[in-house]
Amino acid sequence: MTQSADSRLLLVSGLSGAGKSTALKVLEDLGWEVVDNLPLALLDALIDAPAQRGEAARPVAVGIDSRSRGFRPALLVKRIKELRDTGGRDIQTLFLDCAGAELERRFSETRRRHPMAEDRPAADGIAREREMMESLRRWAEHVVDTTKYTSNDLQQEIRQRFADIGDDEPVLNILSFGFARGLPRNADLVFDMRYLRNPHWDAALRPGTGLDPDVAAYVAADPAYETTVAQIESLLLALLPRYRAEGKSYVTIAFGCTGGRHRSVHVADRVTKTLRTAGHRPTLSHRNLDSAPQDGLEGKPPPASPAPGGSS
Template sequence: MRLQKKDDFRLIIVTGMSGSGKTQACRNLEDLGYFCVDNLPPVFIPKFAELCVHSAGHVNRVVLVVDTRSREFFDTFVHVLKQMYEENKPFELLFMEASDEAIIRRYKETRRRHPMAPNSRISEGINMERERLAGVRNEATYIIDTSTLRKTELKQKIVRLFGDAYVEQMSINILSFGFKFGMPLDADMVIDVRFLPNPFYIEKMRHKSGAVPEVAEYIAKWPVTQQFMEKLDDLVNFLIPQYIKEGKSQLVIAIGCTGGMHRSVFIARHLFDLLKNRGYLANLEHRDLMKNDVYEHLQ
């Protein structure tokens, strides 16, 4: 079916074989900023699309997942699609499929029953579903065969097809913390900087954070700090493009010292500045700075 678009509104209807990766595709589209509705009866698609078009831009990127789970409602699917096309209502149809072998393997791994044959062999359900979906497949704007695709490869295909100007970069969150307050549970990387010279033992710096120039200069002046920062920069410059290539949408780098006030704050700020200067979407957070009794902090 011919691709249709209208202004900035984009409606993607996802359908296809059970076990072909519709759920994963929907998650990928959610990561791209789409509003997703699963298992919507086809008869409701035109009215739902009309409501979205007239939402004053509040809902203009929509994904509807429609498949054989809607049972008798599914028989109206092709008719609904043709009606929308004739009425010039914008939509794109993504059909997900996979080989019988791949679908059977996935059902065996998850120990789930096939929706078309809950009390029979999986292969029977696959044959019934292929026959029922034949007409819908012929109307597809895009067809993705996931038989041999990894999750990252599927995401790359989804991004290429639907990742337009709204797509965000991988977000990188730089988090300073103190080990005495516990490690952050959501960290992808944890860098321990407790080996660096500690301004805490300098009376005039004890109550100033690592963002204060005086404290930052003290930490930075030592050869061990300079050597560490060079190695850290090299590591991050190597790793981040690899994470982006792999399809990671968010990265949390946690920098920890004892109290989360001096050394971790300084290194986190350094790393944040490095990534911002290289054009990455970076955020900086000092988790435990306010937990220290007395401090002076300058951003």
């Protein structure tokens, strides 16, 4: 007998830095109810909690890792076995793995401390955590090695594995990026936002991003903005059903500006919201959002406007 969606429970775990937060965000976009870093003692209470009256039942994804209170992999595996034996839940486990050298690079790049090596090199914490998590890794039905994955690659992998069965909607990804830092791989459609005025050349806006209201307002005030972005949205809303009819599995739509921090970020965020309102389920990522602003990448500043009463 096929179990209903509300009986599905996915435990999401893995090595720190391997992509758990990204996986949980995609599951949330897919309509899953997501709980992160749940203390193990509360797992039973979550499983037994009924849906609130009037709420649609949804599958549940629970993030548990070495930082979770009371985390003991052997005990967790034992509890999963007991819950399966009761037959009340379709319980699966997703384990995100990654090579040690790549994890060290990620921790160094983000300047984060490894949770199991607060006062030691990240390599020590990675080795300790890998040993501790091995029993859970062996138990997991889904093991994804993210060593060579970009954030976008992992998003596609999660969508392919955990989107509703029978749903023939393409895996839809929206991406912002900076042309100065290279074109994204595997983009099906690329829209160039460099025709919009650039907040980088406003000293007050330069440190911000396209997710900040003042930066977004600056971009949206460009006279060409509303007409052109609305036309892009109309084009996408017309194309996506055709891609679906043709059986296309993945669609990646990329919005680029010079540095990838302002114009492309704002437009990608707006278009994602428009597509979600229309019933699509895109995931959104910003490739260069955390990159430092650099005048050398942005080309020449716009010509200064003449002072009032001055010569032209």
